[in-house]
Amino acid sequence: MEPLLAVRDLRKTFPRGGGLFAQDSQGARFTAVAGVSFDVSRGETFAIVGESGCGKTTLARMLLRLIEPDGGAIQFQNRDLLALRGRELRSERRRMQMVFQDPFASLNPRMRVGEIVAEPLAIHERALSTRQRLARATAILERVGLNRDALGRYPHEFSGGQRQRIGIARALILQPGLIVADEPVSALDVSVGAQVLLLLQELQREFALTYIFISHSLPVVAQLATRIAVMRAGQFVETGPAEEILGQPKNPYTRELLAAVPELPRA
Ligand SMILES: Nc1ncnc2c1ncn2[C@@H]1O[C@H](COP(=O)(O)OP(=O)(O)O)[C@@H](O)[C@H]1O
Ligand SMILES: [Mg+2]
Incomplete structure (x- = not known):
């Protein structure tokens, strides 16, 4: 079966010592993602696990073209995602959405929840009336x-x-x-996070979703993973x-990660 997403040798570097006033943009660069390849099939949950700073978020943002890779290829639904521009890019991009780690920072505090949730419709489905958007x-x-x-109500009124x-x-x-969930429960208490994970599993069945699920936590x-990629540096x-x-x-590094969580239920 054709993969939904095929990623080949994806790379990203940043200017070393970056920041607003970095002088030596010609100088040494820091490699955040050093050539990553994988396929994701429809309906699966492909998990990417690795310690903080290993490049997970950078990889996720490249998959959605929120940042441009330095090199490599991304095929999504058999289309060369990195070659798409303008309207074609927008129409593929709406088929892949991101759930962010920090539910405090990722919602605009000045917008009402109804506007926040309906905003993607205002951008991508302009033919809908306000009433139809609100109903959705x-x-x-x-x-x-x-x-x-x-x-x-406003985001600050919610837990x-x-x-x-x-x-x-x-x-x-x-x-x-496709949903790319980048540490969706890391900012939450364990019991609250467990409920959100259950919800994600129900939604996957109900809406036939494919997940790329990113976490620093093996447990x-x-x-929920069907396949796991272990990421390091x-x-x-x-x-x-x-x-x-x-x-x-x-891999010895995978064994090390597993040894650090003795409570993990073994397959
Ligand atoms: N915009 C950026 N400019 C410079 N360095 C960055 C930028 N974004 C990420 N990095 C660096 O790239 C590395 C990987 O970061 P990130 O992808 O956020 O890792 P993770 O999500 O696994 O914690 C880190 O060392 C981080 O400091
Ligand atoms: Mg991250």
């Missing part, structure tokens, strides 16, 4: 567990778990095929079915 926003908010009076549900509703409103990844050191990575890891 209400339906998706209810599906993620919030009731309709959330529409007129962390509720805000993450709002972010998920916004990501789903365009009915994307979290173990709950900008590269995948091992990729395989979740049972194999968790049960019979081949």
